[in-house]
Amino acid sequence: MSQANVLITGCSSGIGRALADAFQAAGYRVWATARKDGDLAALQQAGFQAVQLDVNDGEALERLASRLNEEIGGLEVLINNAGYGAMGPLLDGGVQAMRQQFETNVFAVVGVTRAMFPLLRRSRGLVVNIGSVSGVLVTPFAGAYCASKAAVHALSDALRLELAPFAIEVMEVQPGAIASSFGANASQQAEALIRQDSPWWPLRDGIRARAGASQDNPTPAEAFAAQLLAAVQRDKRPRLLRLGNGSRALPLLAALLPGALLDRVLSKRFGLARSL
Secondary structure (H helix, E strand, C coil), X not given: CCCCEEEECCCCCHHHHHHHHHHHHCCCEEEEEECCHHHHHHHHHCCCEEEECCCCCHHHHHHHHHHHHHHCCCCCEEEECCCCCCCCCHHHHHHHHHHHHHHHHHHHHHXXXXXXXXXXXXXXXXXXXXXXXXXXXXXXXXXXXXHHHHHHHHHHHHHHXXXXXXXXXEEEEEECEECCCHHHHHHHHHHHHCCCCCCCHHHHHHHHHHHCHHHCCCECHHHXXXXXXXXXXXXXXXXXXXXXXXXXXXXXXXXXXXXXXXXXHHHHHCCCCCCC
16 A cells, blocks of 8 residues: 655644654655744655645645655545644734634645645545634633634634535544643734733733643643544544543533633633723
8 A cells, every 4th residue: 555645734833843743654645834934944854745835825835745646656544633722811912813813723724624625525634623622711811812723613613514515534633731832932922912001901810821722731741642543543533523621521510510600700800801
């Protein structure tokens, strides 16, 4: 049998790199994408098919699709992993921050999948979309990020139905807290937004707490990757996979707690339980 191929976006570190390592160890030929030259060099040195890619660049996606068509002819697995978390008050970030968040976390999922569709169709492949439990349990100071992951959930459901006639499966993964650079990057994003002239300046400790929340007792990225790989290799794959610390408890909390009580819990957790 020919070697199975997997394309993983956002492999510079964290979940993406752990997934690349896990799939390579399982015998897949891994096409690992990143934007920065230094990250590409590290991926290439590790034995991956390193590809420079900005998932928001439509022309680059078409070039990659053409290359894969010429070199391998099909694609067994696509993992839409690239993304980031915009943290801070929604009105401080405004429309521009929302637009940037959705470009990478939402629009790119459609763009990458659309570009790879002929390859996936030929191989009767699998699309894996990395969402988040933040799309289920919405928290303050992460509104743009939560909204983007809620959109990934909706898109995954729609794609599952629309791709089924072509024998392409879709799996959505909703991670909880996973050890990665996500928290550090989110904190950096938040610090760039926190300003003394903001009405939310007195609540800056809550903003910082939310930015770092993804790294509260996180599951190792390697454990996450191993469990996702096992799910991909099952005969009957799950439609929705929740992995990592909090990935089951937080959605359950959102489902069972009355809305007013949940608001009070979140307000207290992130310092919003007082008037300004």
